[in-house]
Amino acid sequence: MRDNTERYGQVSRFLHWGMALLILWQFLSAIAHTLIKDTPLESFLWGTHKPMGLLLLVLVVIRALWALSNLANRPAAINKLAKLGHLGIYLLLLIIPSLALLRQYGSGKPFEPFGVPLFAGFEGEEINWMTAPANLLHSWLGWLLLLTIIGHIAFVIHHRRRADKTDVLPRMWG
Numbered sequence: 001m002r003d004n005t006e007r008y009g010q011v012s013r014f015l016h017w018g019m020a021l022l023i024l025w026q027f028l029s030a031i032a033h034t035l036i037k038d039t040p041l042e043s044f045l046w047g048t049h050k051p052m053g054l055l056l057l058v059l060v061v062i063r064a065l066w067a068l069s070n071l072a073n074r075p076a077a078i079n080k081l082a083k084l085g086h087l088g089i090y091l092l093l094l095i096i097p098s099l100a101l102l103r104q105y106g107s108g109k110p111f112e113p114f115g116v117p118l119f120a121g122f123e124g125e126e127i128n129w130m131t132a133p134a135n136l137l138h139s140w141l142g143w144l145l146l147l148t149i150i151g152h153i154a155f156v157i158h159h160r161r162r163a164d165k166t167d168v169l170p171r172m173w174g
Protein backbone atom coordinates (compact mmCIF):
# COMPACT_ATOMS: atom_id res chain seq x y z
CA MET A 1 0.00 0.00 0.00
CA ARG A 2 2.60 2.54 1.12
CA ASP A 3 5.55 3.83 -0.89
CA ASN A 4 9.12 2.71 -0.26
CA THR A 5 12.47 4.05 -1.43
CA GLU A 6 12.46 1.73 -4.50
CA ARG A 7 8.93 2.31 -5.83
CA TYR A 8 5.60 4.06 -5.32
CA GLY A 9 2.93 1.98 -3.52
CA GLN A 10 -0.61 1.15 -4.66
CA VAL A 11 -2.27 4.27 -3.26
CA SER A 12 0.22 6.66 -4.90
CA ARG A 13 -0.04 4.74 -8.18
CA PHE A 14 -3.84 4.73 -8.12
CA LEU A 15 -3.85 8.51 -7.50
CA HIS A 16 -1.16 9.15 -10.15
CA TRP A 17 -2.78 7.17 -12.99
CA GLY A 18 -6.39 7.91 -12.01
CA MET A 19 -5.70 11.63 -11.92
CA ALA A 20 -3.69 11.43 -15.17
CA LEU A 21 -6.85 10.15 -16.92
CA LEU A 22 -9.07 12.81 -15.35
CA ILE A 23 -6.54 15.54 -16.24
CA LEU A 24 -6.46 14.30 -19.83
CA TRP A 25 -10.25 14.65 -19.89
CA GLN A 26 -10.00 18.12 -18.33
CA PHE A 27 -7.64 19.27 -21.09
CA LEU A 28 -9.83 17.73 -23.79
CA SER A 29 -12.66 19.93 -22.51
CA ALA A 30 -10.38 23.01 -22.40
CA ILE A 31 -9.04 22.35 -25.91
CA ALA A 32 -12.56 21.82 -27.27
CA HIS A 33 -13.63 25.09 -25.60
CA THR A 34 -10.82 26.91 -27.40
CA LEU A 35 -10.90 25.25 -30.81
CA ILE A 36 -14.41 23.96 -31.56
CA LYS A 37 -16.77 26.26 -29.64
CA ASP A 38 -20.53 25.82 -30.14
CA THR A 39 -20.36 22.26 -31.46
CA PRO A 40 -22.24 19.34 -29.80
CA LEU A 41 -18.90 17.72 -28.79
CA GLU A 42 -17.74 20.95 -27.15
CA SER A 43 -21.00 21.43 -25.21
CA PHE A 44 -20.76 17.86 -23.95
CA LEU A 45 -17.11 18.13 -22.89
CA TRP A 46 -17.38 21.69 -21.56
CA GLY A 47 -20.38 20.64 -19.45
CA THR A 48 -17.98 18.50 -17.40
CA HIS A 49 -15.18 21.10 -16.99
CA LYS A 50 -16.27 22.70 -13.70
CA PRO A 51 -17.32 19.56 -11.75
CA MET A 52 -14.26 17.67 -13.03
CA GLY A 53 -12.03 20.59 -11.97
CA LEU A 54 -13.53 20.49 -8.48
CA LEU A 55 -13.02 16.70 -8.28
CA LEU A 56 -9.37 17.20 -9.29
CA LEU A 57 -8.93 19.76 -6.51
CA VAL A 58 -10.30 17.32 -3.91
CA LEU A 59 -8.07 14.53 -5.27
CA VAL A 60 -4.91 16.66 -5.31
CA VAL A 61 -5.45 17.65 -1.66
CA ILE A 62 -5.76 13.94 -0.74
CA ARG A 63 -2.73 13.15 -2.91
CA ALA A 64 -0.62 15.91 -1.36
CA LEU A 65 -1.49 14.74 2.17
CA TRP A 66 -0.64 11.16 1.18
CA ALA A 67 2.65 12.31 -0.38
CA LEU A 68 3.54 14.24 2.77
CA SER A 69 2.79 11.23 4.98
CA ASN A 70 5.13 9.15 2.76
CA LEU A 71 7.75 11.84 2.25
CA ALA A 72 10.63 10.14 4.04
CA ASN A 73 9.71 6.85 2.42
CA ARG A 74 9.33 7.28 -1.33
CA PRO A 75 11.76 7.10 -4.24
CA ALA A 76 14.14 10.06 -4.13
CA ALA A 77 13.82 12.50 -7.05
CA ILE A 78 16.64 11.81 -9.51
CA ASN A 79 17.64 15.48 -9.71
CA LYS A 80 16.62 19.01 -8.68
CA LEU A 81 14.63 19.60 -11.88
CA ALA A 82 12.49 16.49 -11.23
CA LYS A 83 11.85 17.63 -7.66
CA LEU A 84 10.93 21.15 -8.81
CA GLY A 85 8.76 19.80 -11.64
CA HIS A 86 6.75 17.52 -9.35
CA LEU A 87 6.31 20.34 -6.82
CA GLY A 88 5.23 22.67 -9.65
CA ILE A 89 2.58 20.18 -10.81
CA TYR A 90 1.18 19.97 -7.27
CA LEU A 91 1.11 23.77 -6.90
CA LEU A 92 -0.57 24.30 -10.28
CA LEU A 93 -3.15 21.59 -9.54
CA LEU A 94 -3.99 23.40 -6.30
CA ILE A 95 -3.96 26.99 -7.60
CA ILE A 96 -5.76 26.55 -10.97
CA PRO A 97 -9.06 25.09 -9.66
CA SER A 98 -8.95 27.19 -6.46
CA LEU A 99 -8.84 30.44 -8.43
CA ALA A 100 -11.68 29.18 -10.63
CA LEU A 101 -13.83 28.31 -7.62
CA LEU A 102 -13.18 31.73 -6.10
CA ARG A 103 -14.30 33.30 -9.40
CA GLN A 104 -17.34 31.05 -9.52
CA TYR A 105 -18.38 32.17 -6.03
CA GLY A 106 -17.66 35.84 -6.76
CA SER A 107 -19.68 35.74 -9.98
CA GLY A 108 -22.84 35.34 -7.88
CA LYS A 109 -24.01 32.45 -10.05
CA PRO A 110 -25.17 29.25 -8.37
CA PHE A 111 -22.85 26.25 -8.64
CA GLU A 112 -24.11 22.69 -8.27
CA PRO A 113 -21.31 20.24 -9.17
CA PHE A 114 -22.62 16.67 -9.46
CA GLY A 115 -26.01 17.98 -8.27
CA VAL A 116 -24.59 19.13 -4.93
CA PRO A 117 -25.62 22.75 -4.20
CA LEU A 118 -22.17 24.13 -3.31
CA PHE A 119 -22.82 27.86 -3.91
CA ALA A 120 -26.37 29.21 -3.83
CA GLY A 121 -25.44 32.35 -5.79
CA PHE A 122 -26.48 35.89 -4.92
CA GLU A 123 -28.24 38.93 -6.37
CA GLY A 124 -26.35 42.04 -7.45
CA GLU A 125 -22.89 42.88 -8.73
CA GLU A 126 -20.14 40.28 -8.97
CA ILE A 127 -17.31 40.60 -6.44
CA ASN A 128 -14.38 41.93 -8.42
CA TRP A 129 -11.48 40.84 -6.24
CA MET A 130 -12.81 37.26 -6.41
CA THR A 131 -13.30 37.11 -10.18
CA ALA A 132 -10.23 39.10 -11.31
CA PRO A 133 -7.46 36.57 -10.41
CA ALA A 134 -9.02 33.70 -12.39
CA ASN A 135 -9.95 36.01 -15.29
CA LEU A 136 -6.30 36.95 -15.47
CA LEU A 137 -4.60 33.64 -14.70
CA HIS A 138 -6.84 30.55 -14.85
CA SER A 139 -6.42 29.68 -18.50
CA TRP A 140 -2.72 30.69 -18.71
CA LEU A 141 -1.80 28.62 -15.67
CA GLY A 142 -3.90 25.79 -17.16
CA TRP A 143 -1.83 25.81 -20.36
CA LEU A 144 1.37 26.07 -18.31
CA LEU A 145 0.29 22.93 -16.44
CA LEU A 146 -0.24 21.15 -19.77
CA LEU A 147 3.28 22.11 -20.88
CA THR A 148 4.75 20.95 -17.57
CA ILE A 149 2.98 17.60 -17.91
CA ILE A 150 4.23 17.17 -21.50
CA GLY A 151 7.76 17.92 -20.21
CA HIS A 152 7.26 15.39 -17.39
CA ILE A 153 6.28 12.64 -19.84
CA ALA A 154 9.14 13.54 -22.21
CA PHE A 155 11.66 13.29 -19.34
CA VAL A 156 10.33 9.87 -18.29
CA ILE A 157 10.72 8.59 -21.88
CA HIS A 158 14.18 10.18 -22.24
CA HIS A 159 15.38 8.57 -18.99
CA ARG A 160 14.00 5.21 -20.10
CA ARG A 161 15.73 5.28 -23.48
CA ARG A 162 19.20 6.44 -22.40
CA ALA A 163 21.41 3.73 -20.94
CA ASP A 164 23.33 6.29 -18.85
CA LYS A 165 20.13 7.53 -17.10
CA THR A 166 18.00 5.97 -14.36
CA ASP A 167 14.80 4.42 -15.76
CA VAL A 168 12.13 5.78 -13.41
CA LEU A 169 9.06 4.15 -15.03
CA PRO A 170 9.21 0.96 -12.90
CA ARG A 171 8.82 3.18 -9.82
CA MET A 172 5.31 4.10 -10.93
CA TRP A 173 4.28 1.32 -13.37
CA GLY A 174 4.62 -2.47 -13.37
Ligand code: HEM
Pocket residue numbers: 026030031033034049050051052053054056057093096097098100101104134135138139142143145
Ligand atom coordinates in the same frame (compact mmCIF):
# COMPACT_ATOMS: atom_id res chain seq x y z
C1 HEM B 1 -7.20 21.23 -12.49
C2 HEM B 1 -8.31 21.82 -12.83
C3 HEM B 1 -8.50 22.70 -14.03
C4 HEM B 1 -7.73 22.85 -15.17
C5 HEM B 1 -6.43 22.13 -15.52
C6 HEM B 1 -8.39 23.84 -16.00
C7 HEM B 1 -7.90 24.29 -17.21
C8 HEM B 1 -8.48 25.26 -17.98
C9 HEM B 1 -7.94 25.77 -19.22
C10 HEM B 1 -6.64 25.30 -19.89
C11 HEM B 1 -8.79 26.72 -19.68
C12 HEM B 1 -8.64 27.55 -20.97
C13 HEM B 1 -9.66 27.11 -22.00
C14 HEM B 1 -9.97 28.21 -22.98
O1 HEM B 1 -9.19 29.16 -23.09
O2 HEM B 1 -11.01 28.13 -23.63
C15 HEM B 1 -9.88 26.83 -18.74
C16 HEM B 1 -10.95 27.70 -18.85
C17 HEM B 1 -11.96 27.80 -17.93
N1 HEM B 1 -12.12 27.08 -16.78
FE1 HEM B 1 -10.84 25.67 -16.09
N2 HEM B 1 -9.52 24.27 -15.36
C18 HEM B 1 -9.63 23.61 -14.17
C19 HEM B 1 -10.62 23.75 -13.22
C20 HEM B 1 -11.72 24.60 -13.34
C21 HEM B 1 -12.76 24.77 -12.35
C22 HEM B 1 -12.81 24.06 -10.97
C23 HEM B 1 -13.64 25.68 -12.84
C24 HEM B 1 -14.91 26.26 -12.24
C25 HEM B 1 -15.41 25.98 -11.08
C26 HEM B 1 -13.15 26.09 -14.15
C27 HEM B 1 -13.78 27.02 -14.97
C28 HEM B 1 -13.27 27.49 -16.15
C29 HEM B 1 -13.90 28.53 -16.94
C30 HEM B 1 -15.22 29.28 -16.61
C31 HEM B 1 -13.08 28.74 -18.06
C32 HEM B 1 -13.30 29.75 -19.23
C33 HEM B 1 -12.82 31.11 -18.81
C34 HEM B 1 -11.31 31.19 -18.68
O3 HEM B 1 -10.61 30.92 -19.67
O4 HEM B 1 -10.84 31.53 -17.59
N3 HEM B 1 -11.98 25.42 -14.42
N4 HEM B 1 -9.65 25.94 -17.72
Ligand code: HEM
Pocket residue numbers: 012016019020021023024067075076077078082086087089090149152153156157168169170171172173
Ligand atom coordinates in the same frame (compact mmCIF):
# COMPACT_ATOMS: atom_id res chain seq x y z
C1 HEM C 1 -1.69 14.24 -16.19
C2 HEM C 1 -0.63 13.54 -16.27
C3 HEM C 1 0.42 13.39 -15.18
C4 HEM C 1 0.63 14.09 -14.02
C5 HEM C 1 -0.16 15.27 -13.47
C6 HEM C 1 1.78 13.48 -13.35
C7 HEM C 1 2.32 13.92 -12.15
C8 HEM C 1 3.33 13.29 -11.45
C9 HEM C 1 3.83 13.66 -10.14
C10 HEM C 1 3.34 14.86 -9.32
C11 HEM C 1 4.78 12.78 -9.79
C12 HEM C 1 5.57 12.72 -8.47
C13 HEM C 1 5.08 11.57 -7.65
C14 HEM C 1 3.72 11.85 -7.01
O1 HEM C 1 3.65 12.64 -6.05
O2 HEM C 1 2.72 11.26 -7.48
C15 HEM C 1 4.91 11.84 -10.89
C16 HEM C 1 5.79 10.79 -10.93
C17 HEM C 1 5.97 9.97 -12.02
N1 HEM C 1 5.24 9.99 -13.18
FE1 HEM C 1 3.76 11.22 -13.66
N2 HEM C 1 2.23 12.46 -14.12
C18 HEM C 1 1.43 12.36 -15.25
C19 HEM C 1 1.54 11.46 -16.28
C20 HEM C 1 2.53 10.54 -16.41
C21 HEM C 1 2.74 9.67 -17.57
C22 HEM C 1 1.88 9.63 -18.84
C23 HEM C 1 3.83 8.91 -17.28
C24 HEM C 1 4.50 7.86 -18.15
C25 HEM C 1 5.13 8.19 -19.25
C26 HEM C 1 4.28 9.27 -15.95
C27 HEM C 1 5.33 8.69 -15.29
C28 HEM C 1 5.75 9.00 -14.02
C29 HEM C 1 6.85 8.32 -13.35
C30 HEM C 1 7.70 7.18 -13.91
C31 HEM C 1 6.98 8.93 -12.09
C32 HEM C 1 8.06 8.63 -11.03
C33 HEM C 1 9.17 9.61 -11.28
C34 HEM C 1 10.26 9.58 -10.25
O3 HEM C 1 10.12 8.97 -9.19
O4 HEM C 1 11.32 10.22 -10.51
N3 HEM C 1 3.48 10.28 -15.46
N4 HEM C 1 4.03 12.18 -11.88
